[in-house]
Amino acid sequence: MAASATEPDDVLDYIAARLVNGRLTGRPVEDAIDLARIEKAVREILIAVGENPDRDGLQQTPARVARAYAELFAGLRVDPATVLTTTFEANHEELVLVRDIDVMSLCEHHLLPFRGSAHIGYIPGPDGRITGLSKLARLVEVFARRPQVQERLTVQIADLLMERLSPRGVVVVLECEHMCMAMRGIQKSGAKTITSAVRGTLQRDAKSRAEAMALIIPR
Ligand SMILES: Nc1nc2c(ncn2[C@@H]2O[C@H](COP(=O)(O)OP(=O)(O)OP(=O)(O)O)[C@@H](O)[C@H]2O)c(=O)[nH]1
Numbered sequence: 001m002a003a004s005a006t007e008p009d010d011v012l013d014y015i016a017a018r019l020v021n022g023r024l025t026g027r028p029v030e031d032a033i034d035l036a037r038i039e040k041a042v043r044e045i046l047i048a049v050g051e052n053p054d055r056d057g058l059q060q061t062p063a064r065v066a067r068a069y070a071e072l073f074a075g076l077r078v079d080p081a082t083v084l085t086t087t088f089e090a091n092h093e094e095l096v097l098v099r100d101i102d103v104m105s106l107c108e109h110h111l112l113p114f115r116g117s118a119h120i121g122y123i124p125g126p127d128g129r130i131t132g133l134s135k136l137a138r139l140v141e142v143f144a145r146r147p148q149v150q151e152r153l154t155v156q157i158a159d160l161l162m163e164r165l166s167p168r169g170v171v172v173v174l175e176c177e178h179m180c181m182a183m184r185g186i187q188k189s190g191a192k193t194i195t196s197a198v199r200g201t202l203q204r205d206a207k208s209r210a211e212a213m214a215l216i217i218p219r
């Protein structure tokens with residue numbers, strides 16, 4: 001996927017400069033998103049719910065929401081492949097697993113947050129090439145900052161790792177709580193949705209898959 005309004009490298013640099021501990025901070029990619037249009041829409045929403053968008057506390061709200069959305073959806077303008085450009089030769093042929101990567105995204109059905117953890121493991125390919133551990137967290141970030149469903153987010157991470165790193169196998173597990181199930185609708189808080197995507201030898205070989213899963217979700 002190419003960035004539409006800005007070159008992918010520019011946007012990635014922009015985001016990378018604002019990533020602290022794998023999370024975006026500071027000003028977002030404002031120039032790549034139609035802030036004025038969001039502002040207009042948010043003002044309409046405030047009127048529609050019976051609020052007065054001109055009262056003191058709400059005057060700046062449409063502009064704030066527009067900036068917040070630019071941050072929350074910044075991943076739409078980043079080519080995820082650019083995250084995995086650095087790889088190292090390590091001759092490591094065993095499982096590499098990063099557990100408990102913080103995930104925050106917005107469900108595409110209600111635009112309400114879902115959050116939890118991602119666990120990402122891979123077995124390097126015959127060339128033994130590995131990637132920087134932080135790149136796995138950056139990958140989560142790029143795909144999470146889009147309107148999402150948890151299933152797609154899980155699959156996108158796994159497929160991109162397979163494509164860019166050519167590993168023997170990949171396992172991605174996400175455990176998240178969805179605010180659209182907690183704050184509204186069925187109103188069940190605490191329910192966790194677990195999704196997984198398994199590729200390559202980890203998909204084919206039940207024993208190595210079970211070993212990886214045991215490390216991801218210890219009993
Ligand atoms: N599979 C999946 N479903 C999701 C995700 N996020 C939200 N949902 C669900 O999307 C569904 C949308 O269902 P609809 O019946 O169209 O919308 P709704 O009337 O607001 O549904 P309720 O939440 O049941 O009130 C709901 O069941 C949500 O729980 C996700 O990441 N994956």
Ligand SMILES: [Zn+2]
Pocket residue numbers: 107108109110111112178180181
């Ligand atoms: Zn939802």
